[in-house]
Amino acid sequence: MLTNIGSFQQTSSVLKRLNWVIILVVFSFVIELVGLFLSSNLLVENFSSIHMSNRLFDATVTTSESLEGAMTTLNKASTERTHLGDLYRVYQANYAQAHDSIDSALQMSNDSAGINNHLKKLKEKLETFNTSSNHIFSQEEPTPMYFSGNVDLLVAQEYKLELDELLRKTQLLVKEEGANAFETVYRLRYLPLLVTLLITFFCVSFTILTGGAIIRRLRKSVDNLMEATKVVVGGNLSYHAKIIENDELGWFTFAFNQMIEKVAQLYQEARYAVQIRDDFLSIASHELRTPITPLKLQIQSIIRLVKQGRLAQLPPEQILKMLSITDLQISRLTKLTDDLLDVTRITSGKIDLRKERADISKMMSEIITKIRSELYAQKYEITMNLQPGLFVEMDLSRIEQVFTNLLSNAMKYGEGKPIEVTTSRTDPHSIEVRVQDHGQGIALADQERIFGRFERAAPSANFGGLGLGLYIVKQIVEQHLGTVRVESSLGDGSAFIVSLPSEMAVKQ
Amino acid sequence: MIQEIRKILIIDDDVAIRTSLQQILEFEGYTALCAQNGKEGLALAKEHLPNLILLDMMMPEMNGQQFLEVWEKEEILSTIPVIVLSVSKLDGKLTSKVKKINKPVDLDVLFKTISESIRG
Numbered sequence: 001m002l003t004n005i006g007s008f009q010q011t012s013s014v015l016k017r018l019n020w021v022i023i024l025v026v027f028s029f030v031i032e033l034v035g036l037f038l039s040s041n042l043l044v045e046n047f048s049s050i051h052m053s054n055r056l057f058d059a060t061v062t063t064s065e066s067l068e069g070a071m072t073t074l075n076k077a078s079t080e081r082t083h084l085g086d087l088y089r090v091y092q093a094n095y096a097q098a099h100d101s102i103d104s105a106l107q108m109s110n111d112s113a114g115i116n117n118h119l120k121k122l123k124e125k126l127e128t129f130n131t132s133s134n135h136i137f138s139q140e141e142p143t144p145m146y147f148s149g150n151v152d153l154l155v156a157q158e159y160k161l162e163l164d165e166l167l168r169k170t171q172l173l174v175k176e177e178g179a180n181a182f183e184t185v186y187r188l189r190y191l192p193l194l195v196t197l198l199i200t201f202f203c204v205s206f207t208i209l210t211g212g213a214i215i216r217r218l219r220k221s222v223d224n225l226m227e228a229t230k231v232v233v234g235g236n237l238s239y240h241a242k243i244i245e246n247d248e249l250g251w252f253t254f255a256f257n258q259m260i261e262k263v264a265q266l267y268q269e270a271r272y273a274v275q276i277r278d279d280f281l282s283i284a285s286h287e288l289r290t291p292i293t294p295l296k297l298q299i300q301s302i303i304r305l306v307k308q309g310r311l312a313q314l315p316p317e318q319i320l321k322m323l324s325i326t327d328l329q330i331s332r333l334t335k336l337t338d339d340l341l342d343v344t345r346i347t348s349g350k351i352d353l354r355k356e357r358a359d360i361s362k363m364m365s366e367i368i369t370k371i372r373s374e375l376y377a378q379k380y381e382i383t384m385n386l387q388p389g390l391f392v393e394m395d396l397s398r399i400e401q402v403f404t405n406l407l408s409n410a411m412k413y414g415e416g417k418p419i420e421v422t423t424s425r426t427d428p429h430s431i432e433v434r435v436q437d438h439g440q441g442i443a444l445a446d447q448e449r450i451f452g453r454f455e456r457a458a459p460s461a462n463f464g465g466l467g468l469g470l471y472i473v474k475q476i477v478e479q480h481l482g483t484v485r486v487e488s489s490l491g492d493g494s495a496f497i498v499s500l501p502s503e504m505a506v507k508q
Numbered sequence: 509m510i511q512e513i514r515k516i517l518i519i520d521d522d523v524a525i526r527t528s529l530q531q532i533l534e535f536e537g538y539t540a541l542c543a544q545n546g547k548e549g550l551a552l553a554k555e556h557l558p559n560l561i562l563l564d565m566m567m568p569e570m571n572g573q574q575f576l577e578v579w580e581k582e583e584i585l586s587t588i589p590v591i592v593l594s595v596s597k598l599d600g601k602l603t604s605k606v607k608k609i610n611k612p613v614d615l616d617v618l619f620k621t622i623s624e625s626i627r628g
Contacts, residue, residue, distance in 0.1 A: 294524035300615035
């Protein structure tokens with residue numbers, strides 16, 4: 001049985017899985033960038049450490065030179081005692097330079113506690129040195145050499161020595177730090193490359209593994225679908241492809257199965273239609289040939305009698321009988337060809353209705369009069385229950401064809417039991433004509449089918465005809481916007497009920 | 509001269525064919541019996557033992573094929589020659605006892621085959 005395409009539950013997605021691969025690649029790239037940045041940053045920090053050490057060292061050198069300058073000025077001042085103002089300015093400049101250098105070095109060395117401490121001590125010492133040195137310039141007269149001599153100068157020299165010692169220690173520290181930083185840089189020179197390679201390796205491996213797994217799963221589904229296609233192309237329409245995964249390809253497989261089911265069903269229907277047509281053609285050729293046999297027999301018989309000069313000896317009733325058989329066969333042929341022509345016209349929609357208002361009960365009684373001899377020949381009793389004044393807009397010849405067909409069916413299948421024809425108004429907008437027989441009846445299973453083209457409930461070997469009658473009836477009635485239905489059960493006879501639109505006459 | 513009345517049994521479901529054949533055969537001096545189907549035909553054949561059977565193939569109740577199957581087995585019947593009148597081709601073999609004429613029947617062919625069958 002066909003199931004709806006909607007019944008397929010898609011629980012996974014090929015496209016989403018592929019998206020994950022892309023996300024994985026992008027994520028790997030980001031991780032790689034972060035790793036590269038962090039490892040490079042380590043090197044850059046150490047490089048700036050080296051740079052800082054250099055600048056610190058330069059600052060200590062400047063401090064040392066300025067101190068030397070200041071000391072020279074102090075010597076000059078204390079020995080010569082002239083131009084004190086100028087010398088003081090020179091001293092001041094040298095001191096300021098030394099002081100600034102230490103300040104800037106202090107700022108630079110915030111990260112290194114050891115160097116910073118040394119510099120702080122250096123700064124204190126320098127300021128003490130300056131206080132004592134200022135004494136040298138503040139004295140009006142030079143102190144006698146033997147007495148205090150240049151006590152201040154001696155003090156200053158002492159300080160200078162201490163300062164030099166401190167500077168040397170600081171420089172050593174700075175150099176050590178610089179060397180350490182350089183060593184670190186040297187040691188870590190391959191780190192960024194290593195980090196990048198490592199992360200790349202892991203990411204690429206992971207991506208290949210994940211992607212490979214996805215491709216393997218996809219391949220399984222695709223191969224399965226391709227195999228199914230091959231089998232179906234090979235002509236096996238009953239093949240059912242296995243659904244491997246409930247993803248898009250699973251959906252395709254599901255839809256593919258449904259498609260094949262549909263194709264198989266259509267193929268069966270087409271085969272059935274061809275079978276029906278073939279059956280019809282063989283029935284039609286048999287039916288068309290059947291009247292030709294007596295026709296030919298009769299005509300050849302007459303020719304034979306004429307040739308033998310025996311025709312004149314025959315009684316007129318005998319000749320009349322022969323001719324009427326001939327005439328009847330021509331009518332049979334005409335009816336068959338008319339039916340075939342009607343079906344062709346109906347199928348191609350070429351039936352033109354020439355409608356006029358007429359009394360259906362009157363028409364029924366006329367039809368029955370026309371076929372009365374036939375009814376009599378087949379020993380049928382007919383009961384009419386016709387309500388007068390039922391006017392219908394209809395094509396007279398077509399509607400007559402409808403009831404002639406229904407009545408001839410009733411005679412064909414009625415097994416000689418009475419036939420009843422009833423006309424009645426069912427509601428203000430429609431009337432009904434009922435043709436009831438008491439023959440073999442029609443099984444419920446066949447009641448729909450008999451209105452189809454080339455269809456019949458009874459096997460064609462038992463009853464003549466093309467099986468077109470009810471099809472034509474239904475088409476004509478429907479063209480009159482009416483309906484035809486059958487009420488029947490096996491052994492109980494059948495009633496064919498034609499309902500046609502008819503407006504109730506308004507009383508004047 | 510001994511006038512032997514030859515009896516021919518016509519088995520066909522079509523009333524026009526039956527009537528026509530009966531009338532034509534009677535013109536020729538045969539006695540014609542009519543049956544609507546194989547079953548009726550079988551009963552008439554056993555009762556009257558005709559000289560010849562004209563048999564249609566497609567019939568209700570008992571068709572020509574089924575009739576031939578019974579005819580073959582019954583000793584009294586199998587001596588009676590049969591001419592099959594059919595539009596369809598005959599399943600099973602044709603023998604000297606079973607001949608076939610295609611419908612629509614040509615009268616000359618029919619008479620020729622009838623006299624051949626009765627004599628043979």
